[in-house]
Amino acid sequence: MEITSAEFVISNTDVKKCPAGIFPEYAFIGRSNVGKSSLINMLTNRKGLAMTSATPGKTMLINHFFINKNWYLVDLPGYGYARRGQKGKDQIRTIIEDYILEREQMTNLFVLIDSRLEPQKIDLEFMEWLGENGIPFSIIFTKADKLKGGRLKMNINAYLRELSKQWEELPPHFISSSEDRLGRTDILNYIENINKNLNTK
Numbered sequence: 001m002e003i004t005s006a007e008f009v010i011s012n013t014d015v016k017k018c019p020a021g022i023f024p025e026y027a028f029i030g031r032s033n034v035g036k037s038s039l040i041n042m043l044t045n046r047k048g049l050a051m052t053s054a055t056p057g058k059t060m061l062i063n064h065f066f067i068n069k070n071w072y073l074v075d076l077p078g079y080g081y082a083r084r085g086q087k088g089k090d091q092i093r094t095i096i097e098d099y100i101l102e103r104e105q106m107t108n109l110f111v112l113i114d115s116r117l118e119p120q121k122i123d124l125e126f127m128e129w130l131g132e133n134g135i136p137f138s139i140i141f142t143k144a145d146k147l148k149g150g151r152l153k154m155n156i157n158a159y160l161r162e163l164s165k166q167w168e169e170l171p172p173h174f175i176s177s178s179e180d181r182l183g184r185t186d187i188l189n190y191i192e193n194i195n196k197n198l199n200t201k
């Protein structure tokens, strides 16, 4: 799929104020600093569209980007950033949970996982929560450029093994690097296919 237009629309803390209309949307979630905003910039080919930072906790709001004038990419705040303090963490948690549970336009959630790390409890618990609530999601392993091929494969296999203890059927997964533009075609094709199926229903 070609990205012909990508426009920032609105930032929100409240799911009720997100854009009206029935356009499907694809949201990105994961621990702070995992690379959600960078991935949105990579997918859209627009460097400064979503704000990124080497310091965790950059994205604090629900950000809507209108793509090709018929679907949205949504950048969400990261979870698990300890330095926010309990109150800050609770606020972010509420924003994320309300969005995920209440946003009917949310067609698929991409859960981003840092490919360098061994399976993290916080991510596994988060995906378990998604399952309990019947939220459709896929996994994107990020920052693949930081690892050599063998190590990358090993880490991803270890993750999938851990997930298969939790899930009978594994969710679709992708491998990405926003530095090397890895995964772009696969992720955009995946979105395009879902959009097509929605249109034929």
Ligand SMILES: Nc1nc2c(ncn2[C@@H]2O[C@H](COP(=O)(O)OP(=O)(O)OP(=O)(O)O)[C@@H](O)[C@H]2O)c(=O)[nH]1
Pocket (backbone or CB within 6 Å): 031, 032, 033, 034, 035, 036, 037, 038, 039, 051, 052, 053, 054, 055, 056, 057, 058, 059, 060, 076, 077, 078, 079, 142, 143, 144, 145, 146, 176, 177, 178, 179, 180
């Ligand atoms: N090498 C490499 N660095 C990356 C990649 N993706 C993101 N980064 C870096 O990781 C840091 C965090 O990236 P962001 O995209 O801001 O992460 P985020 O998940 O949006 O973080 P929060 O908004 O704080 O939750 C930045 O310094 C990015 O340059 C990648 O694919 N490869």
Ligand SMILES: [Mg+2]
Pocket (backbone or CB within 6 Å): 036, 037, 038, 051, 052, 058, 059, 075, 076, 078
């Ligand atoms: Mg961000």
